[in-house]
Amino acid sequence: MxxxxxxxxxxxxxxxxxxxxxxxxxxxxxxxxxxxxxxxxxxxxxxxxxxxxxxxxxxxxxxxxxxxxxxxxxxxxxxxxxxxxxxxxxxxxxxxxxxxxxxxxxxxxxxxxxxxxxxxxxxxxxxxxxxxxxxxxxxxxxxxxxxxxxxxxxxxxxxxxxxxxxxxxxxxxxxxxxxxxxxxxxxxxxxxxxxxxxxxxxxxxxxxxxxxxxxxxxxxxxxxxxxxxxxxxxxxxxxxxTGYILPELNMIETIIETHKRDNGMLFNDIAVNATNFNKELKLTLVDRLDSVADIVNNSTDNFIIWIKQDAEGEYLRKLIPDAIEVKGSDKPELKESRLLGFANNEFRVLITKAKIAQYGLNYQNCHNQIFASLDFSFESVYQAIRRSLRFGQQHMVNIYIVTTDTMQNVLANIKDKQDKFYEMQKHMVDAMRSVFTVKKKKESQEVDFELPKFLKAS
Missing domain, CATH: 3.40.50.10810 (Tandem AAA-ATPase domain)
Incomplete structure (x- = not known):
């Protein structure tokens, strides 16, 4: 050894x-x-x-x-x-x-x-x-x-x-x-x-x-x-x-019990995989999205609703009259206009997919988000939440996760990846602290960077 x-x-x-x-x-x-x-x-x-x-x-x-x-x-x-x-x-x-x-x-x-x-x-x-x-x-x-x-x-x-x-x-x-x-x-x-x-x-x-x-x-x-x-x-x-303390994050999970299916078992399956994931979303669409619409229509606040399938957006637009959807098939100019329009409070409810709007956009004007459907991507969930959960956000951020008893492994997978991400962050920060030396002075600040010995020229 x-x-x-x-x-x-x-x-x-x-x-x-x-x-x-x-x-x-x-x-x-x-x-x-x-x-x-x-x-x-x-x-x-x-x-x-x-x-x-x-x-x-x-x-x-x-x-x-x-x-x-x-x-x-x-x-x-x-x-x-x-x-x-x-x-x-x-x-x-x-x-x-x-x-x-x-x-x-x-x-x-x-x-x-x-x-x-x-x-x-x-x-x-x-x-x-x-x-x-x-x-x-x-x-x-x-x-x-x-x-x-x-x-x-x-x-x-x-x-x-x-x-x-x-x-x-x-x-x-x-x-x-x-x-x-x-x-x-x-x-x-x-x-x-x-x-x-x-x-x-x-x-x-x-x-x-x-x-x-x-x-x-x-x-x-x-x-x-x-x-x-x-x-x-x-x-x-x-x-x-100072000025960089995140607002409180309020995670609200709603787990909908699905109707008993003719699967030859006492209970419905409680886990999905990549093969049957989209099928399960279709089977549970009405139950999930009725719950989503109920949350949004009983409030006057701004909301972002994250979906996975076009049929979900079509169904939600019928239930939420003041919602605007940004779809993958929209022309780039229309996508940009609507995504920026929501940031400028031109409409109250934005329906879209994480792959369209999860990166870079600043939605501090909105402190309510609903995940109408989850997949296995922690990064998508994290990035989507951080459109609202940002330094400078003035309100507690409410994240509603609407899922079913047949998709519990998806939520568990996201939480597991979250733990691993925080572990990775800690390793990186600890490594930087061992490499960077920060010297503070009253009026100025000098930062010395010391290369690890193994990177110094031999």
Whole structure:
């Protein structure tokens, strides 16, 4: 056993190398004075490394920091910088930019580009000539999650030679090394396959699942902390949490008892799988959605209703007269108009799917959400909730989960992944605290970054 550990350590030492830093030093006094101290620190670190990921919880000002990062790169290189966002988020980002004094422009074509910051939706990536930009910022970069996905491959390939890169998202998926590996590969730190061979082993016979080697866990998170910061609140990296205490979250579960079915058993099944999941949603549609409509129609508050199937939206629109639905088949312009319209209180109830509106949008105007149907994706649920549960939300956030006695394993699965996510957050924060030293002074703040010994040049 001792020999194996020694061989592993020697292997790691041969493979480890200090990540190339593409960035440059930036005078903190030249950063936007409206930023909080922890935001200035994060931007300064991201600029200095040049290729960096910011995994920050919703409401910590990722958009503000992203804009400042782009501004610093643009001014240094005097070349265009591009931000990629999910649909509708570009509109909110432009609005945020105006508020904080930045000038950004939607990219309509790459002819006669000016020396400025541009923004475009991910679904228009094929219209981008990446060679024209010196820097790229991926907003809601969890889009890199699927290591076999077309978008993931396009982003990595198109921006392979871009000098400055940054990723901005709230949640790398819990216990999913693929997403962290994809972020690392996009940034040019280490390929996903190299990361897996160095730090992970197959989990039993399932080659799709990986787990960190027990003796490599500390080294892994220290390595991640050299190209990323993960925080759930400013105090995670030594700063003041004033103004960053989340409102109370009120989870309200409604479990509907289904009618006894002719299944040859005493009770209905209490678990679904990927094969019969959609069928179960159809069988329970009326019972679930009648309950949802009852909650919404007995209130005058704003609501977001998350659905999974088009038939659910059609049924709910009949029961809730003042509801507006955003569907996947809608034209992009209509989607954006309605998603932003809800944020501007143009209508009271928004019905949509998490895959359409779970990323990036700020719905602090709404503190009530209903999950009319759940699937097995913790990330979708987490991101959807955080459209309302954000720093700055003025009300307790009510999350109604309407499910049935036949789908209890879905809810249990979500809760299990939530526990794993919080465990991952803790590991990352602990790793950062062992690497970063924060020195506070009365009027200014200096932050020294000390590389782990194993990353220092030999």
């Amino acid at each position: 001792e020999t194996k550990n020694k061989e592993y350590i020697e292997f790691i030492e041969r493979k480890k190398k200090r990540p190339k830093e593409w960035g440059f030093s930036v005078d903190e006094s030249k950063l936007n004075p409206l930023m909080f101290e922890f935001q200035r620190y994060c931007v300064k670190r991201a600029v200095e490394v040049g290729r960096f990921a910011l995994f920050e919880d919703c409401g910590l000002g990722k958009t503000f920091q992203q804009l400042e990062w782009c501004k610093q790169i643009n001014e240094k290189e005097q070349r265009p910088v591009i931000i990629l966002t999910p649909l509708a988020v570009s509109g909110q980002t432009i609005k945020e930019a105006e508020k904080f004094g930045y000038s950004i422009e939607r990219l309509k074509d790459d002819v006669n580009l000016k020396n400025k910051i541009y923004i475009i939706n991910y679904d228009q990536i094929e219209n981008i000539d990446a060679a024209l930009f010196c820097g790229v910022a991926l907003d809601e970069s969890s889009i890199l999650k699927n290591f076999e996905g077309k978008m993931r491959n396009q982003l990595i390939d198109r921006f392979q030679n871009t000098p400055y890169k940054s990723c901005w998202t709230a949640t790398p998926s819990p216990n999913d090394p693929m997403e962290l590996g994809n972020h690392s590969e996009f940034l040019g730190v280490m390929t996903r396959s190299e990361m897996l061979s160095m730090y992970f082993v197959h989990d039993g016979g399932d080659t799709a699942k990986w787990r960190i080697k027990g003796h490599a866990e500390k080294d892994f998170w220290r390595w991640v902390s050299t190209w990323a910061i993960m925080i759930s609140k400013p105090s995670d990296i030594g700063f003041d949490d």
